[in-house]
Amino acid sequence: HHNSKWTKDHPLNNIIGQLNRPVSTQLQLHKQALFCYYDAFLTSVEPKTYKEALTQSCWIEAMQEELHEFERLEVWEIVPGPDKVMVITFKWIYKVNGRNFKE
Known part of the structure; x- marks a missing residue:
């Protein structure tokens, strides 16, 4: 040796x-x-909810990276949501719009 x-x-x-x-x-x-x-x-299953995503460090990191990209590219400005207003998720918007575009 x-x-x-x-x-x-x-x-x-x-x-x-x-x-x-x-x-x-x-x-x-x-x-x-x-x-x-x-x-x-x-072993990696995409979480169905935000709460599920918060239980895995890899998803927390992925969400942070995505938010940092939005900030870096100045795609939008993140602001607090208004009181007593239902927030629509991206997944819902995609599903609804996706169906409309295919018709």
Whole structure:
């Protein structure tokens, strides 16, 4: 086991991971990455409500990123909603308008 170098072409400070593990090929790493994506796809279910979204950090982060993009692009200015007025969700607007456009 080498302490200063792993091989002459791969100095120890360039090695990622544990030295006692075998070297992974690009194909092996690609397969592992695809499995991770597949696993994430199967375990990730889009929340149906805002309350559900607030229970998962990945959805909180996604919502924050979306809001920051709106601010960055100056798409709109976020203001508090008026009192005693029902707020219409984007999902509802899309479903209603989507049906109207298809007819």
